[in-house]
Amino acid sequence: MDFVLVHGTTQSPAGWDRVAKLLAAAGHRTIAVDLLTPRELPVEGYAQHARDQYDGERPVVVAHSGAGVLLPAIAEALDARALVWVAAYIPDFAGGRSLRDEARSVLEPDWIGVDPTADPAKASEFLFHDCDPETERLALDSLRLFDPAVLAAHPAGAAPEIPSTVIVPTRDRTLRPDWLRRAARERLGVTAIEIDAGHCPQMSRPAEICGILTGSRR
Template sequence: MDFVLVHGTTQSPASWDRVAKLLSAAGHRAIAVDLLTPEDLPAEGYAQHARDQYDGERPVVVAHSGAGVLLPSIAEALDARAMVWVAAYIPDFAGGKTLRDEVQALFEPEWIGVDPTADPAKASEFLFHDCDPETEHLALDTLRLFAPAVLATHPAGPAPEIPSTVIVPTRDRTLKPEWMRQAARDRLGVTALEIDAGHCPHMSRPAELSGLLTGRA
């Protein structure tokens, strides 16, 4: 099985290294794509950018955090067999609201306006609070800002006809867990799986997250 791993807005593809190694050890292939480009692209442009970095067929596409905005486009471009939303924003397919429209409902109030890439202490507090010291050090090294305007303003199209799994970290300090659970039910028609972790379980709980990925795939 191939897994295409999509980084979120505050980390580089290196954030997936531990999960990728575990997936590879289990006999799968894992490709962490890099969405950073010299200039902002439309959603379809980022989907093609991901397509250019993947040479396989019918992967499971896994997106973290704000990359949920791009997950449907990337999954369709790669003819994905499944999508996995990890602590991720799920677009409002029926209502047409954008991520910007949903900031107050989606994010924990203390997170709004924080740039963790400019403040390691804030990154540790909000993103990596459940990491052991060694993992926290590694996680801080993955910090990188990826915040193109398309993430905030892209209107969702029709709900994709690709099976979805939603993984909600119960100790997330950035996205509200209850919002993610409700969005999974209302927007994707699925019941979310839960993981005892903060916003970045690929850093703090890589073995448990890898098990969920392979189990659902």
């Protein structure tokens, strides 16, 4: 099976390295796309940018954090067989509100206004607090800002018809776990899978994420 891994707003594709290695060892093909471009694009532009980096058919598309805004469009562009939201914002498909409109409901209050890429201590506090020292070092090396205006301002379109899995880290300090549980149920019609992790379980719990992706843990 093919997996397309989509980084969030504060990490490069290297944030997926541990998960990608485990998936490859299990016989799966993976590509961690890079959304960073010389100029900002509309949502459809980022979807095409992801499409240009993938040469397979019908992957599972996995998105982290703010990349949830882009996940439906990327999934459509790649003709995805399934979507996985890892601590990822789920758009307001019915109401059409943007992430900016919902920020105070979605994000933990202490996270709003923080730029972890400019302050390693803040990154450790909010993103990597559940990592062991070696993992934290690797995680800090993966820091990179990707925050085009479209992520905050894009109004949600129609809900995807592709099957979704939502992963909720219960110790997330950036995106509110209670909000994500509710959004999974109300916006996608699924019950979230909860894991004991912070906002970046692809770093701190890669084997558990891999198990969920491959169906060995449901």
